[in-house]
Every structure is written in C-alpha cells, then in structure tokens.
Amino acid sequence: MNPLQTDFAGSFVEIDEAAIIKNLNYLKKKSARDQVMAVVKADAYGHGAVRISKLIENDVDQLAVATVDEGVQLRNAGIETPILVFTVPDSNQGTAFREYRLEATISDFSHFDYLEKGTGYQLNFDTGMKRIGFYPNQVAEVKEKMQKYDHLSFRGLYSHYATADDPGSEFVESQMNTFKKIRSCFPSDVPAHMSNTSAILHYDIDHFDMIRPGIGLFGYAPGKVQSDILIPVMSWKTRVVLIRDIKRGERVSYGGTWVAPDDGFIATLPVGYGDGVPRSLSNKLKVEIEGELYPVTGAITMDHCMVYLGTHKVRNGASVELMGGQSWLANTWAEKAQTITHEIMCRLTPRVRREYQ
Numbered sequence: 392m393n394p395l396q397t398d399f400a401g402s403f404v405e406i407d408e409a410a411i412i413k414n415l416n417y418l419k420k421k422s423a424r425d426q427v428m429a430v431v432k433a434d435a436y437g438h439g440a441v442r443i444s445k446l447i448e449n450d451v452d453q454l455a456v457a458t459v460d461e462g463v464q465l466r467n468a469g470i471e472t473p474i475l476v477f478t479v480p481d482s483n484q485g486t487a488f489r490e491y492r493l494e495a496t497i498s499d500f501s502h503f504d505y506l507e508k509g510t511g512y513q514l515n516f517d518t519g520m521k522r523i524g525f526y527p528n529q530v531a532e533v534k535e536k537m538q539k540y541d542h543l544s545f546r547g548l549y550s551h552y553a554t555a556d557d558p559g560s561e562f563v564e565s566q567m568n569t570f571k572k573i574r575s576c577f578p579s580d581v582p583a584h585m586s587n588t589s590a591i592l593h594y595d596i597d598h599f600d601m602i603r604p605g606i607g608l609f610g611y612a613p614g615k616v617q618s619d620i621l622i623p624v625m626s627w628k629t630r631v632v633l634i635r636d637i638k639r640g641e642r643v644s645y646g647g648t649w650v651a652p653d654d655g656f657i658a659t660l661p662v663g664y665g666d667g668v669p670r671s672l673s674n675k676l677k678v679e680i681e682g683e684l685y686p687v688t689g690a691i692t693m694d695h696c697m698v699y700l701g702t703h704k705v706r707n708g709a710s711v712e713l714m715g716g717q718s719w720l721a722n723t724w725a726e727k728a729q730t731i732t733h734e735i736m737c738r739l740t741p742r743v744r745r746e747y748q
C-alpha cells in the first residue's frame with residue numbers, strides 16, 4: 392500500500408463479497424450447471440480482479456480474462472485456477488502463455504503457430520457475433536490442424552451470443568443450434584461453453600457443459616430487463632467537502648449549463664469523470680445525501696461535481712451515496728448515460744478506493 396495513503400479517498404466503492412457468492416450460486420441454479428468459467432476481465436468489471444478471483448476461485452472451474460497481462464496479474468497474485476484469455480493472441484505472446492499457464496483462444500489457423508509446446512488452448516467458433524472465431528464450415532480443417540499441433544493441449548471450445556440481452560431473440564436459438572452441431576464434432580470430455588449472463592437469465596436453453604457469466608456475478612442483468620434475484624454488489628460513496636450559497640440566476644460549472652432557479656446552497660463533491668462518473672450525466676445524475684435525492688447540476692468536471700440543495704443545507708462532510716443505497720443503481724446510471732451497465736462499471740478508475748466487506 393502507498394505509505395502516503397490517507398484515510399480519505401475522494402470516493403470509494405463498497406463491494407459486498409457475500410453478494411457475489413450468492414449471485415454465483417443463483418446463476419448455477421438457474422442454468423442447472425455446476426461448472427463455471429467466471430469472467431473477471433477489465434479488473435473484474437471494476438471490482439478488483441485479484442481480490443474477486445481469490446474470493447471465488449474455489450467455487451469455479453475456470454477464470455477468464457481479456458488480455459495476457461490480466462492473466463499474468465492473477466498468476467503473480469498466486470491464483471492457480473485455469474485461466475482463459477479471450478482476445479486474439481499475438482505472435483510474440485507464446486512464451487507468456489506457456490510460462491504463466493494461460494489458455495489461448497484460437498480463432499485463426501495462424502494462432503496455432505504462436506503457441507509453445509504444452510500450452511493449453513480453446514477453440515472459438517463464430518456462430519453469429521462476427522467478432523472472432525472460426526466459421527462453422529471450417530470444423531474439418533480445424534480438426535486436421537489440431538492433429539498436426541498435438542504438442543498443444545486442447546482444453547475447450549466456445550462461442551458467444553450476440554443478442555441474448557433481448558429476452559425474446561430468435562437468433563439466440565439459432566446460434567445455439569449451430570454451436571450444438573459444432574460441439575458434436577469434438578470429444579465430449581472437452582468442455583463446451585457459450586452462455587453469458589443474459590443467456591443464463593433469459594433463456595431456458597442448452598447451456599452446454601459450463602456457464603460463462605461476468606456481469607451477473609456483480610448483480611446485474613445486461614440489457615433492459617433486470618433480475619429480481621441478483622444482488623448488486625457495488626455501492627459508490629463520497630462525501631460533501633464544501634457547501635456554499637448560490638443566488639438565483641447564477642450559473643454552475645464549465646459552460647454555465649445550469650442556472651440556479653432560486654437562492655440556495657451548492658454542495659461540492661470530490662468526484663468527477665476522472666473517477667469514472669460519465670460526463671454525459673451532467674444535469675442528469677441524482678445522488679442521495681442524508682436520505683434525500685438531489686440533482687447534480689452543471690457540467691461534471693474531472694475531479695468535482697456540484698449538487699444543488701435548494702434551501703436544504705446539509706452538513707458539511709455528510710456522506711453521499713452516488714450509486715446504490717437510496718440512490719440510482721448502476722443500470723439506471725447506464726440508462727441515463729445511454730450506455731450499458733458493463734461500461735459504467737469498467738469506467739471506474741484506480742482513483743476510486745475499493746473497500747471489501
């Protein structure tokens with residue numbers, strides 16, 4: 392820890408570890424699957440990849456990260472669970488995959504050449520996402536290639552849904568059926584997986600051997616339809632650091648986009664887009680102070696934002712709920728910022744202290 396770290400961070404998130412375990416158990420139950428690959432990419436969606444991986448490592452079969460560096464971070468922290476890297480391998484990463492015992496995603500014939508003897512890999516098939524993966528009609532050619540590269544270790548095959556956020560999408564079933572056919576061409580003792588959080592929550596389909604949830608572990612369903620059962624894991628807090636008065640007609644922050652409708656008070660909060668509050672929530676976000684919701688007014692700046700209190704002067708130093716509590720949850724932040732909950736969580740910067748409980 393930084394020896395100069397003071398007790399006060401501009402803002403901090405509280406992470407409810409018991410809720411993660413409950414969410415994990417619910418996702419297993421809902422999918423009727425025991426095998427889980429927990430997705431902890433992007434610093435476990437802002438929750439802290441090392442800490443979260445240690446918390447769940449005995450309850451899951453695999454972890455998944457996006458990049459080799461993310462996998463190395465987990466190995467250096469002593470995590471022993473198998474780790475799959477989702478993104479496309481690079482020709483100079485072979486040694487890192489082998490030394491850190493990371494499984495590579497192979498989605499092109501060239502990738503076989505990048506990997507060193509003994510390295511594990513999983514095949515990715517594109518059943519409709521058009522992002523990465525072999526096409527279904529390449530199965531025979533892939534199998535031929537695998538025989539030639541039997542010094543590598545085949546550990547699984549997977550695909551990814553493009554439209555499972557929408558609970559009524561027919562494309563989900565079509566992708567699943569395509570993957571089922573591909574799956575039948577490979578040995579059944581090698582696990583196949585396809586179901587992200589939304590497929591688990593919204594679809595009663597074949598979840599193959601293993602589920603692959605990310606955001607559900609952290610308490611949210613992707614998309615518009617939320618789950619009543621998942622428990623949001625993160626709440627984000629700060630405190631009022633200044634209270635000053637404002638006169639009717641005066642403007643707040645860069646560009647003066649907000650005009651005080653009346654004489655009253657402005658509370659300044661030590662949190663801004665440099666912490667991950669989307670600037671697009673300027674004049675939209677509401678926060679809770681002493682049990683009441685108040686509007687964030689004027690442009691959100693890099694390090695501060697301002698709250699109009701009307702004539703209600705709260706205590707200086709009062710704690711503020713930015714996310715969670717009586718305040719908006721991350722899915723409402725996402726909706727108002729016209730993005731998705733995944734992005735709201737990934738935006739949290741290292742400046743925001745993570746506290747685990």
Ligand SMILES: *Cc1c(COP(=O)(O)O)cnc(C)c1O
Pocket residue numbers: 430432477551586587588589603604605606607613733
């Ligand atoms: C991110 C990701 C997931 C997890 O998705 P959620 O919507 O967070 O559950 C699963 N599989 C792949 C390939 C991913 O990239």
